Amino acid sequence: MIIVLKPECSKEQLISFKENLTNNYGVKVNTWEGVHSTVLGLIGDTTAIDIDYISAQDIVEDVRRVQEPYKKANRKFHPEDTVIELSNGTKIGDGSLVLMAGPCSVESSSQVCEIARSVKESGAHILRGGAFKPRTSPYAFQGLKAEGLDLLKQARRETGLPIVTEIMRTSHIDMFENVDIIQVGARNMQNFELLKELGKTNKPILLKRGLASTIEELLMSAEYIMAEGNDKVILCERGIRTYETYTRNTLDLSAVPILKSLSHLPVIVDPSHATGKSWLVESMSMAAVAAGADGLIIEVHNNPKCALCDGAQSLTPEQFDRVAKRVNGLKSYLTNN
Ligand SMILES: [Mn+2]
Missing domain, CATH: 3.30.70.1140 (Phospho-2-dehydro-3-deoxyheptonate aldolase; domain 1)
Structure with missing residues (x-):
């Protein structure tokens, strides 16, 4: 300084x-x-x-300042990559490409189980699905809540896929005890009380970048979790708000190599919320892998037209299958060349 x-x-x-x-x-x-x-x-x-x-x-x-204000998340003090291992052995940040896929919202047992089976067949490692939904409108579908968590666990029992789902408030932490990865959504990235409480757990935390947050602010939010003792943080670029209206957000892909150089934490990309358009998901997924992302989190619905949330950006299982094949092909090319 x-x-x-x-x-x-x-x-x-x-x-x-x-x-x-x-x-x-x-x-x-x-x-x-x-x-x-x-x-x-x-x-x-x-x-x-x-x-x-x-x-x-x-x-x-x-x-x-001439030194970054974060320490635990800083690569200078921790040169090796952080690798997060889930209870089934899935590793995030070890140089492989982790695919997380599933519906925006959990809607029913048959919906989530059917999607889980199909994304698993396409090579997904982790099932995503929202039980508690932070919607822009208070009148929009708010999620199945506790029942949604139970349905995710049912899909996990049937497929063996670990689950990632979003938490919205501190008082729900006990309900997330059996969730494999707890997601903190973009709107809660600076809910510091929530971050501190999650820092006291030993759960992997998927921390999404806020829609108007800088890279340094994202790292400071990771620091909040890590300062309490939980160093299992996965950073997620999901698009930021700019003046562009064609896409839902603007995917800031330069954040991927920047975060990987500033921090040792794994970095994944969410092309679904970044673009808001299903037809852009494949190209942005390829670009994210080329940029060095450790994984992707992609919305998939068995019937996007009838989805209760984010149908326009959801892939069908067939489209996801194609994206998975293409990103895995690109990943192995990059690993071998
Ligand atoms: Mn969504």
Whole structure:
């Protein structure tokens, strides 16, 4: 962290400010005294220093971080990739391509079980499905809730596929005890109380990027979970809101290599919510794999026209089968060349 002091800063103020920094944060302070102003360079772990507190000091002209404000999610302090292993042996982040597929919402036993069987046959490793749905309108279908969780577990019993589903509130954590991966949706990416509670569990957490969140904000949200002791975080790029209206969101594929370089956590891509259009899912899935994604999460419905949620972006089982074949083909080409 670099701090530029105002020209009028006195010797006494400088000494007491430096003492304050050393005593409170345990950092080493280097000082460069120029003709017009003095510059301080803080060496050590500055993650706990509140940049707003520093800039609020009368003698401070400017302050800038040169180190990322996250530590546990930071590749600098953890160079090896994090690999998350589920109880059935499925690994995420080990260099393979993990496919998560299933309906936006769980609607009925036959619906979710039929989709689970077909996506498994196409090579999916994990079944996705929403039981609690964060909908833009309070009048839209809100999900089957607890019954939806039971139906996901039924589909898991029938197919052996681990399940990933979204949590919306802290008080539901106990209900998610038997879920394999807990998803935090885009709208809850900065629900810090929820993140902290999930950090106290040992469940893998699929953390989606908020629709108006920066890459650094996503990593800071991962840091919230990890700071409580849970380092099993999977990052998910699902499109951000821009001025473009043709697609539901704008898929920020550059986030994939950037996140992989800044962090050791696995990164997956959701081409369904990123585009909102089923015909774009295949090309964006291919692009995500080429960009280095560790996996994809794709919405699949056995009858998209009648889906209670997100039908326009859902693939049919046949379309998913084609996408799975193409991304797996691309992945093996990239691995061997
Ligand atoms: Mn959806």
